[in-house]
Amino acid sequence: MKGHVVVTGGAGFIGSNLVDTLLKDGFSVTVIDNFSTGFRRYLNADNVRVVQRDITCAKPDDLAVDFVGAEAVYHLAANADVRHGWKHPRLDHEQNLVATLNVLDACEKADVPDVVFSSTGSVYGETREIPTPERAMFPLQTSLYAASKVAAEAFLQAHAAAGRVRATIFRFVSVLGPRYSHGHVFDFMWQLRRSPDRLRILGDGTQRKSYMHVDDCVAALMSLRPAGDLEVFNLGTDGFCTVSDSATWISARLGLQPTYEFTGGDRGWIGDNPFIYLDVSKAATAGWRTRKTIKESVEETVDWLVENEWIFDAR
Numbered sequence: 001m002k003g004h005v006v007v008t009g010g011a012g013f014i015g016s017n018l019v020d021t022l023l024k025d026g027f028s029v030t031v032i033d034n035f036s037t038g039f040r041r042y043l044n045a046d047n048v049r050v051v052q053r054d055i056t057c058a059k060p061d062d063l064a065v066d067f068v069g070a071e072a073v074y075h076l077a078a079n080a081d082v083r084h085g086w087k088h089p090r091l092d093h094e095q096n097l098v099a100t101l102n103v104l105d106a107c108e109k110a111d112v113p114d115v116v117f118s119s120t121g122s123v124y125g126e127t128r129e130i131p132t133p134e135r136a137m138f139p140l141q142t143s144l145y146a147a148s149k150v151a152a153e154a155f156l157q158a159h160a161a162a163g164r165v166r167a168t169i170f171r172f173v174s175v176l177g178p179r180y181s182h183g184h185v186f187d188f189m190w191q192l193r194r195s196p197d198r199l200r201i202l203g204d205g206t207q208r209k210s211y212m213h214v215d216d217c218v219a220a221l222m223s224l225r226p227a228g229d230l231e232v233f234n235l236g237t238d239g240f241c242t243v244s245d246s247a248t249w250i251s252a253r254l255g256l257q258p259t260y261e262f263t264g265g266d267r268g269w270i271g272d273n274p275f276i277y278l279d280v281s282k283a284a285t286a287g288w289r290t291r292k293t294i295k296e297s298v299e300e301t302v303d304w305l306v307e308n309e310w311i312f313d314a315r
């Protein structure tokens with residue numbers, strides 16, 4: 001048996017894939033989740049200690065009890081829905097920033113040395129530096145989601161600089177694969193189940209995205225650590241596709257030929273980045289490689305959603 005780790009948000013899409021890999025690797029795992037968007041069925045309670053707790057409202061002392069004995073906390077719990085930020089303008093602040101501060105306080109109380117944080121490539125806003133390296137400036141935040149992640153990163157950096165914790169911050173692109181439950185593939189398939197002949201695409205379909213497979217994401221979360229107290233790694237695929245490319249792959253995988261209806265404009269919603277493509281050479285130099293292409297990731301996601309139609313009713 002390897003050591004013990006905590007995964008916040010471990011019942012979610014990325015978190016539950018991470019938990020499975022940690023268990024396969026011999027770690028013992030505690031999951032902390034409020035099940036707001038996660039699912040109990042993703043966790044095997046025989047192997048995992050599951051604590052149902054809302055980290056935003058949790059007292060650091062209570063969280064610290066959950067953390068005792070852990071060598072690392074993978075902090076993935078968050079509101080991961082970028083698109084609907086303005087419908088609930090306080091949500092990103094509470095779920096993504098306040099929750100992170102609670103995790104940091106609890107780490108200190110429980111003497112947890114390492115925090116692994118899931119940030120986002122959206123922090124770069126609409127940077128003109130593409131592919132975007134970690135050292136790129138953040139010229140303008142365009143979503144409440146990214147703004148909350150920038151703030152959370154800043155607190156992690158300050159805790160690391162004070163020597164209170166070792167922090168690994170991962171800024172990743174949109175992730176695809178088994179247990180995927182939110183994002184454009186989900187939306188497109190939800191529509192096509194209802195109307196196989198028509199597909200409404202937000203924006204003009206030319207938005208360029210660099211989707212990554214969840215297995216590649218999990219491999220990085222588990223293997224990359226800082227040389228010192230703090231490191232930031234971009235994670236993404238070495239390439240990009242357009243949203244229309246993805247729509248074509250999804251339709252073909254389903255054997256459909258829908259008519260596309262574009263809502264127009266070069267972005268799908270407020271805060272949608274028309275071109276996201278991260279420079280991942282730093283993670284590559286540290287030994288990480290993606291194994292799945294964007295098309296393979298899209299197709300695997302489609303196949304999983306076809307086999308798991310329950311999720312369309314559950315969301």
Ligand SMILES: NC(=O)c1ccc[n+]([C@@H]2O[C@H](COP(=O)([O-])OP(=O)(O)OC[C@H]3O[C@@H](n4cnc5c(N)ncnc54)[C@H](O)[C@@H]3O)[C@@H](O)[C@H]2O)c1
Nearest residue numbers: 009011012013014034035036037038055077078080174175
């Ligand atoms: N999915 C992506 O494409 C993507 C891209 C970049 C970054 N991220 C980040 O990765 C992380 C995981 O994203 P995901 O796609 O798996 O999302 P998800 O919604 O599937 O998982 C989030 C999990 O956190 C739990 N949770 C939310 N708020 C909580 C709270 N206050 N207390 C306890 N549990 C809480 C949810 O129930 C869920 O199980 C998030 O931090 C997200 O911002 C995701």
